[in-house]
Amino acid sequence: MVFLLSEILQEYGGKMTELAKVIQKTVLMSLGEELGMKYYVSEFGNCNGYLRINNYSPPDSLEQEVEGLGMHTDMSCITIVYQDELGGLQVRSKDGKWVDILPCEGTLVVNIGDMLQAWSNDKLRSSEHRVILKKPVNRFSLVFFWCFEDEKVILAPDEVVGEENSRIYKSFVCSDYLNFRLTNENGKFEKVGFTVKDFVGIGSKLK
Numbered sequence: 001m002v003f004l005l006s007e008i009l010q011e012y013g014g015k016m017t018e019l020a021k022v023i024q025k026t027v028l029m030s031l032g033e034e035l036g037m038k039y040y041v042s043e044f045g046n047c048n049g050y051l052r053i054n055n056y057s058p059p060d061s062l063e064q065e066v067e068g069l070g071m072h073t074d075m076s077c078i079t080i081v082y083q084d085e086l087g088g089l090q091v092r093s094k095d096g097k098w099v100d101i102l103p104c105e106g107t108l109v110v111n112i113g114d115m116l117q118a119w120s121n122d123k124l125r126s127s128e129h130r131v132i133l134k135k136p137v138n139r140f141s142l143v144f145f146w147c148f149e150d151e152k153v154i155l156a157p158d159e160v161v162g163e164e165n166s167r168i169y170k171s172f173v174c175s176d177y178l179n180f181r182l183t184n185e186n187g188k189f190e191k192v193g194f195t196v197k198d199f200v201g202i203g204s205k206l207k
């Protein structure tokens with residue numbers, strides 16, 4: 001059984017890695033074809049994938065809205081999400097409204113994460129999202145996080161910032177941001193809403 005599971009993970013993980021690479025390249029090309037080709041390997045060539053299986057227990061009561069996962073941003077470059085047929089994934093719009101991402105057979109959802117937001121100097125935006133539990137049954141999702149290597153120093157290249165724009169983020173080490181989000185009270189986004197902009201945004205009052 002363990003053997004079988006590891007085989008499945010290996011097979012699935014390999015496919016997801018291939019898919020993540022294609023999506024990552026496509027997203028970078030949206031910033032400019034030449035730029036995408038140039039940085040896809042040099043900057044994103046050592047990315048790693050992490051697969052998470054989420055199993056949400058049914059809520060005790062459905063009288064009020066129950067959050068299975070509170071509002072957050074992903075710490076990845078990109079995230080690929082498969083949610084089961086129950087739905088419940090929501091993304092926050094620019095004006096702060098929650099928009100349902102309805103499940104659709106054969107469809108995966110792709111989020112931009114904080115690392116890509118910082119690397120692209122906000123040209124690509126990390127989505128604020130959450131999960132609402134709507135039915136009295138377990139909900140499952142499979143989430144594949146495509147991330148920079150821990151030791152990577154993240155700094156938007158001058159070409160990405162653009163001549164007329166100013167740089168929004170100081171350079172930072174990937175694992176320092178992960179630690180900030182995972183261990184520091186300030187970084188617990190669902191509590192205080194601090195994200196990569198608060199961590200290394202130029203002009204951030206945090207430090």
Ligand SMILES: O=C(O)CCC(=O)C(=O)O
Nearest residue numbers: 054081083089131141143
């Ligand atoms: O369960 C979902 O649909 C999304 C989960 C999610 O956003 C996450 O694991 O970061």
Ligand SMILES: [Fe+2]
Nearest residue numbers: 072073074129
């Ligand atoms: Fe997420």
